Amino acid sequence: MEGIIIKGLGGLYDILCDGNIVQCRARGVFRHENITPYVGDRVVIEDDCIVDIIDRRNTLIRPPMANLDILFIVAAAKKPMPVTATLDKMISIADHKGIEPVVIVTKNDLDPKRADELKEIYSSIGVDVFVTDPDSDKAELLEFFKEKCRGRISAFSGASGVGKSTLLNALFPALGLATGDVSRKIQRGKHTTRHVELYSLNDLFGDESYNGFIADTPGFSMLDPTIYDDYTVDELPYTFREFRPYLGECKYTKCTHTKEEGCAILEALSEGKIPKSRHESFLELHGILKNIHAWDKK
Ligand SMILES: Nc1nc2c(ncn2[C@@H]2O[C@H](COP(=O)(O)OP(=O)(O)OP(=O)(O)O)[C@@H](O)[C@H]2O)c(=O)[nH]1
Ligand SMILES: [Mg+2]
Ligand SMILES: [Zn+2]
Structure with missing residues (x-):
């Protein structure tokens, strides 16, 4: 049977399956492979056990x-x-x-x-x-x-x-x-x-x-550092949607858009086309991701 996980607490999952809620545990193999079923996962269940997670679009x-x-x-x-x-x-x-x-x-x-x-x-x-x-x-x-x-x-x-x-x-x-x-x-x-x-x-x-x-969902505490799982400092500018029209327009191809002269992002910022607080956040994330990247390479 297939269903969707609507809740997970203490290793016990509520799965909506054909209009009914079935309580299941996850098969041990997930633990060994370090895979945690998430709320929103579509899963296959057998005998009150999650035996498979159907390919995720994202997590x-x-x-x-x-x-x-x-x-x-x-x-x-x-x-x-x-x-x-x-x-x-x-x-x-x-x-x-x-x-x-x-x-x-x-x-x-x-x-x-x-x-x-x-x-x-x-x-x-x-x-x-x-x-x-x-x-x-x-x-x-x-x-x-x-x-x-x-x-x-x-x-x-x-x-x-x-x-x-x-x-x-x-x-x-x-x-x-x-x-x-x-x-x-x-x-x-x-x-x-x-x-x-x-x-x-x-x-x-x-x-x-x-x-x-x-x-x-549970609110997070504001001091929590955000955990990055899958993108690098080079990809960061593309995740700031209003930067995209200017990317590729900077003087230097390796421009980090933080302080370089001839930077199209900084120019757009000074013209008020990019909100100031957005660029400040970009700088903050850039600082964090740069270090994660350096660490990963060691
Ligand atoms: N004045 C005012 N108070 C609000 C408003 N919305 C929520 N509150 C109050 O803010 C407090 C927190 O609301 P919650 O709905 O519990 O906040 P939450 O985001 O679910 O918090 P967590 O579950 O801890 O993540 C409550 O005392 C609400 O009455 C609002 O629009 N105006
Ligand atoms: Mg709440
Ligand atoms: Zn730039």
Whole structure:
């Protein structure tokens, strides 16, 4: 039988199989081969055991998921403070893996000016952006789900406390997800959501032909270093979508787009065609990836 993993906790997996949920363990061979089944994996099961993982389209380390089509990158306008470097890392990783990034800015009520700035930055690079707060009209976002998420796997991801579960509840009240506070002193979420779980949009929309899933995921702490699994410093510029028109236009073919004269990216930056915060994130990622690369070569 074939199914899709909708939840995995402590080595026990919930697999949606012909409309039923079957609990399975993974066959030992996966452990020996160091392969972890992920939520989103399509799997073959036999006797309550996962015996095969069907070829994945992609995997993410954070959130740990397979076969993602759309990544909703959620940031709060305030509380916790938005970190554009984190958003940019996530967009870079999503773009590299063929996952469509969509930005959602929550808590517009707390800082509408910052929410606007974020909307401006990400709209300007061609990413869909939604701005929300508890009183905002969710019809446009629901419409987006109905149009874009049919037959697809999508996930809400972002720092702890930005309001991922709160927004999912507002969109789909039947979910009834637990939500938590943001600590006043350190302005960080309390890691309320503890596991990745896929929810069937068939159930949520009451449409058996819909065939899509949305996941809530645990928020990460903002200090977490991002783990890079599969791209190098040379590929990095291509994962910044607004850089692409300028790549190949620099004076030096080995231009790193960090400080060289005659750099087309730096020129576009100075002309305001590339948002400043995006290039700052690029520099940060460049610094990290350069060192990983050097380390790998040793
Ligand atoms: N003012 C305001 N508060 C919000 C908004 N959205 C969420 N919150 C509050 O933010 C806090 C955290 O919300 P959660 O939905 O638990 O956040 P989360 O992103 O799911 O957090 P983790 O599960 O820890 O990753 C709760 O107290 C929510 O009520 C918003 O738009 N405006
Ligand atoms: Mg949550
Ligand atoms: Zn350059």
